[in-house]
Amino acid sequence: EKGEKVLSYAGGALNDILSKGVISDKISIPFGKDKKVVIEKNGKEHIVGVEEIFDLNEGMQFIKQDITSKYSSNSFLLKYSPELTQSIIKPNLSVDIAETSFRRENARNSVQKKVGVILKGEIIVRANEIVDESVEDKITSMYTYMSPKQNSFDRVIRFLVKNMIFFIIFFLYILFINSQFKKLNIRKRDKIFISSVFILNILVYGLFYQFAHIEYLLPVLLSSILISLLYSRTFALVSLLFNLSSLILYSGLRMQGLLALLISSIYAIYLIRERGSRKHFVSVIVRVGLVNGIFAFLIELYGETSFGQAIISSVYGFINGVISIILVTAFIQILERILGKVTRISLMDLLDLNHPLLIDLAEKTSGTFNHSMVVASLSEKAALAINADELMAKVGGYFHDIGKMEKPEYFIENQNRDFNPHQSLPPEISATIIKEHIIDGEKMANKHKIPSQVTAFIKSHHGTSTIEYFLEKSKSQDPLTDDNKYRYDGPLPKTNEETIVMLADSVEAGVRSLSNPDEQGMKRTIETIFEKKLRDGQFNESEMSVANILIIRDVFSNVLKGIYHPRVDYDNIGKK
Structure with missing residues (x-):
């Protein structure tokens, strides 16, 4: 019995809606100014306003309002009648675009070319007379005649002015x-x-x-x-x-x-x-x-x-x-x-430690990998402090030393205490091997399609500084040693981010080499490195200001103080 009521109501509601007409979406109707449409049914046409027909949403809204007002106490009917109606309601109206265009063109052609003709000396309307449609046409015609004309020249001028x-x-x-x-x-x-x-x-x-x-x-x-x-x-x-x-x-x-x-x-x-x-x-x-x-x-x-x-x-x-x-x-x-x-x-993709180059760096050169992580951390914090691109600086820190993977054993952070291959080599050969990590890093970056902006960190993170240890070793053997043989080939860092990574690389290595890195010792080491870079002309092509260099120096001191802070000496606990 309940089902019959649902079917009965749904059938009646559908008939009411479809008799008026249902279209899928009123947006598809090319309305004129009067918002009316012509409906053809059984060979006959009649004109209705847009509010007299439904689209699918309006039809369902009408059914919900109607059933609520009539059967507010019948919860079964209220629930299932709209659901049934919605499942079977289909549009029975569609827009005939071709016929609409045809009729509009005919209507356009049937309009008189001259409307509201005014004869010379004619009185258009007298005081207190009713203004009918013909009088309105004459007033409109007079207004149009007296208004500035939009001829072809005017339209061209408007077009030119708009583009200008x-x-x-x-x-x-x-x-x-x-x-x-x-x-x-x-x-x-x-x-x-x-x-x-x-x-x-x-x-x-x-x-x-x-x-x-x-x-x-x-x-x-x-x-x-x-x-x-x-x-x-x-x-x-x-x-x-x-x-x-x-x-x-x-x-x-x-x-x-x-x-x-x-x-x-x-x-x-x-x-x-x-x-x-x-x-x-x-x-x-x-x-x-x-x-x-x-x-x-x-x-x-x-x-x-x-x-x-x-x-x-x-x-x-x-x-x-x-x-x-x-x-x-x-x-x-x-x-x-x-x-x-x-x-x-792209930078955030490069920060993923699952990048193939970073995985290889961690596996082949664990010491260099740890060094690079600290350099990246220092660089990121320094970049934030001077409003530089912290992501670019951090990525530069990650990738600047990837070239060391070619010959990891020649770099001190990857060596064990028992073997150092440089001990059996002339200092000039050792310096050449050390410099090659720049060229090797650039080749690796190009092979893995690393952006040129990141590759710039690999090429510039030593600038044209000297490899001091082997230079001094060579001078102890030959006081006339040419310093240029022990210099990196450059280029010098140009951007703020490249300059930060150059400084972070030197500072991390310098502080790590201290036997007892207390706060004062680290501060002196950092200041010495900054002064050497300045005297050696490593900032000559950089956009970085002196004020920012001082800010970075302080940031490095604070960060490294947290990394290399004193530890408790557990071996001496309880001893006098």
Whole structure:
């Protein structure tokens, strides 16, 4: 009996809805200004307003409201009638695009070319007379006649002015980049890429402008994330503002839609810089998609859009966010190679201790591996202290000594106390072997396709300093020894990060060589190393300031003090 009631109600409700007409989605209807449609049924046509027909969501909403008002006390009917109806309801209306276009063209052609003709000296309307449709046509005609004419010349001028404004905006953007972002080293290929980003957004709008809420599908979010990763956050924010300005100029998009893009793009710019690792891939996709979708929904509701339309906008926003992150992850390495950049995504991948080179370093040269970990830690903390790129510095610390894997036994941190192969070699040969770890490291890096920015740490972490131990040994045998034979070939470090790793490498080795590394001893050793580097010209090509060098010196002292702090002498406990 209960089942019969459900079937009876569902059948009646379906008949009511389908008799009015059900379409899958009202967005697909190309409405005119009056929001009316022509429905053809059984060979007859009749005109109805948009509110007189249902889409699938509105039909189900109508059924839920109807059954609640009629059978509020029948819980079985309330639960199963909507479920049954939803499973069988199907659209019985569809849009005939070809017929719609045909009729619109006929209506366009049937419009009189001259409406509201006014004869010379004719009185259009007298005081207190009713203004009917013919009088309204004459007033409109007079207004049109007296208004400035938009001839072909005027349209050309408007087109030229609009493009001139765009090029002025773009020129100011490039000028701003060149003056404020000199450290980014914006080259010709970078400018081509940035220009393409601008054009891509305008092109996408031009191709799909007829879609409702197209602003939520524009690749502004994708552009912002790419620029943030390839250049910097600040640069991405500036680019975002100029990008939105050009879209407003060309498209006249609704401001609330662009506001949602602005907010979600800013969020994505900061999130992708903090959680750019591929390990966090799913998390970043969901976060960016949700933020984009939620803001699209809220802004649409604020703009008094219907709830259904707001839901559609939020779905567009979520899809845009998800697709943007997927495309970034898929193409970022290609863009890195084309533009000669290295992003935080790649750097965080290189920080994975499961990288083949780091696994080999740990297995073949445990002493060098431990040294590299300390250098990386020192470099990261020093970079943070002077607002340098801490990820780049840490990666540089990890990989700077990988060349020692070729001949690990020739480096003191990998030797046991019983055997030192340098004891049987002339100092000049020993120095040559030591220098070769730079060349070997560069070859390994190239073989494993390590970015050139990271390879630079391998080449520059000794600068052109001397190999002091073997130089002094040679001078004890021959006072006329040529110092240049015992110098590394360089180059000198150029960036702040390269300079930090050079200093961290020397300081860690120097402090580790102390027999009793107390606080004062470590401090003197660090100061001596810094002074030697300065006198030897190792900072000559570096962008680092003297103030930052002093900050780094203090950071190294504090960090190493924690690593090499005094231990309790358990052997002497209880002894007098």
